Amino acid sequence: MDDYEIIRLYWDRNDQAIYATAEKYGGYCKSIARNILNNEEDAEECVNDTYMNAWNAMPAHWPKQLATFLGKITRNLSFNKYKRNHAEKRGGGELALALDELGDCVSGASDVEHIIDQKELVKTINLFVSSLSAEKRNIFARRYWYVDSVSEIAKDYGMLPGSVSKILERTRKQLKVYLTERGFEL
Numbered sequence: 001m002d003d004y005e006i007i008r009l010y011w012d013r014n015d016q017a018i019y020a021t022a023e024k025y026g027g028y029c030k031s032i033a034r035n036i037l038n039n040e041e042d043a044e045e046c047v048n049d050t051y052m053n054a055w056n057a058m059p060a061h062w063p064k065q066l067a068t069f070l071g072k073i074t075r076n077l078s079f080n081k082y083k084r085n086h087a088e089k090r091g092g093g094e095l096a097l098a099l100d101e102l103g104d105c106v107s108g109a110s111d112v113e114h115i116i117d118q119k120e121l122v123k124t125i126n127l128f129v130s131s132l133s134a135e136k137r138n139i140f141a142r143r144y145w146y147v148d149s150v151s152e153i154a155k156d157y158g159m160l161p162g163s164v165s166k167i168l169e170r171t172r173k174q175l176k177v178y179l180t181e182r183g184f185e186l
Contacts, residue, residue, distance in 0.1 A: 006066060007058065007063065017055070029046075029070055032075055035149075054073060121179075124184070128178045140168065150165055
């Protein structure tokens with residue numbers, strides 16, 4: 001079933017939308033949740049919540065790309081679950097590592113959310129990422145959007161983990177310079 005037909009099922013309030021979504025995008029969503037949460041049961045819960053959130057969002061919103069729409073919902077739910085699960089201590093999974101890696105680029109004063117307009121920051125980061133070569137952009141997105149491990153990315157690109165780490169390190173440094181040059185306090 002194509003995306004238009006699935007979205008139409010949501011708009012028609014037909015519960016077959018959930019089954020069609022699970023069949024076509026269940027693995028994709030579960031992969032995102034599993035990478036963030038490192039827990040099969042929590043990942044499954046987030047995927048099920050994704051379907052419910054999609055069900056509730058669809059009558060008011062027609063997504064341009066269903067995969068991206070579902071991926072974003074899954075990712076946000078997974079991050080929220082991760083935060084709840086690790087409220088008192090940092091976990092040792094890929095999310096903690098990925099967030100630590102990006103910390104120098106986008107963290108700052110404790111009141112940074114009040115100082116920086118988040119929409120402008122997101123727009124600026126998107127411009128930076130779109131300026132990267134396709135390979136660097138994909139590696140960056142896989143690490144910091146999908147929270148894939150460095151070794152998993154290296155395997156998929158036929159590279160050594162050290163090479164992927166170096167690409168990510170250089171890209172983070174470039175991002176930091178890019179943001180600083182545009183007036184973001186880091």
